[in-house]
Amino acid sequence: MRLFRLGLARLSFLLIAFFVASSYQTCTSDDDCSLNGVCGKTGVCKCDPAWTGDKCSALDIRPAKRPSGYNLTAEGTSSWCSKIVKDPWEKNLYHLFASEFTHGCGLDYWAPYSRIIRAESHTGPAGPYTFAAEVMGTFAHNPNVVYSPADREWLLYYIGCPTNVTTDSCQSQSFTCGPGNDNNGESGISVLGSKDLRNWDFKGQVMQGDNTGDWDADVTNPAPFPLYASSCSRTGAYANGQHCAGHTDAMLLVYRGCPYNCGGAEQINVAISETGFEGPYTKIETDPIFDEGNEDPFVWRDKRGNFHMLLHSLEADGGFGSGPKVGRHAWAKNYTGPWTFGNETLAFSTEVEYDDGTTINFYRRERPELYFSDDGLMTPLLLTTGVQPQNSPQSYSIIVPLGDAGAKAQGK
DSSP: OHHHHHHHHHHHHHHHHHHHHHHHOOOSSGGGGTTSEEEOTTSOEEEOTTEESTTSOEEOBOOBOSSOSBOOGGGTOOEEEEEEEEOSSSTTOEEEEEEEESTTOOGGGHHHHEEEEEEEESSOTTOOOEEEEEEEOSSEEEEEEEEETTTTEEEEEEEEOOOOOOOSSOOOOOBOSSTTOSSBSOOOEEEEEESSSSSOEEEEEEEOOOSSSOTTSEEEEEEEEEOOOSOOOTTSBOTTSOBOOOSOOOEEEEEEEESGGGOSOOEEEEEEETTOTTOOOEESOSSOSOSSOEEEEEEEEOTTSOEEEEEEEOSTTBTTTSOSBOEEEEEESSTTSOOEEEOSSOSBOSEEEBTTSOEEEOSEEEEEEEEEOSSSSOOEEEEEEEEEOTTOSOOEEEEEEBHHHHHHHHTO
């Protein structure tokens, strides 16, 4: 009997130990870590730098310094979205490409008053940035700059077409830049090219919408990613066994689609051009890759070869000023999918903390972009977004650091 009781006690102890251990387990595979980390032997995610949380699905955002980003609202000029590019020739020079609105117009009049500008910082990638030059006049919006090793030049993807602003006062104006939308010119993706980040040539419109009833008749929000790679192993594979594209001209393009004149849901798809940035682009899916409504995709590939997106979520309590749920993360082991949409944890919200102890809860926070380390490890250092304060028509671009490395890069 005594041995029996000892056996029961031992079994009870083992069961308790099992349930305690199980309660701390958060993963069984790297997918459970949002592919932003690895699942350890103990069943707990070990997150990559810049990511945090049980599932490594939230950005490790640190306080932003004042001033930073690109903010000319004190002068009556609003801006939106931004892309940081380090100058390859001049040390300590950083470029920022952004949408800026002419005639003192606010965010509500992004069409037709938006133009694309280049700003400069000599104090680090977080800025603050000062205006340097106009890249493309009205109407031009949604700039996204990538370096294409295949073409040996920078490519600036954007939406827009030359449009004369007919009035100095801020008023809506109906116009089109191609099929898909005849209200505000948002449909249709074009490309500029540059060898020096200062002088840009028009390469053409590389993706058009259409006037059909398709869910993505209206195409906008370009997020390009060159599939050319210089860090593949000799076997043509990444460490996790995925296929490596190698030295290819192929260009990935994530975009947001919606019905004609954007009269319906806004959703995301992925397209690819096997022959270079000029296209033609072929959609990897006929339908959207997520059921959820999203816009403003930003796409990248991590050091293990996995693909990721940051998105502006259009869910309830998010979207356009209706709540804090604005930033979501999605991931896939290959750009062809399947893609997983992380709807359990916010990647970022409308709240921004500053290094002076203040916090701002913005009305809108959209157009996420990441700035990465240049050591080949693809560590996210900074997050840029466009923001609009509560009860204000104005908007500007902010830059916040991510993790310890981001705080160091910011200059703290």
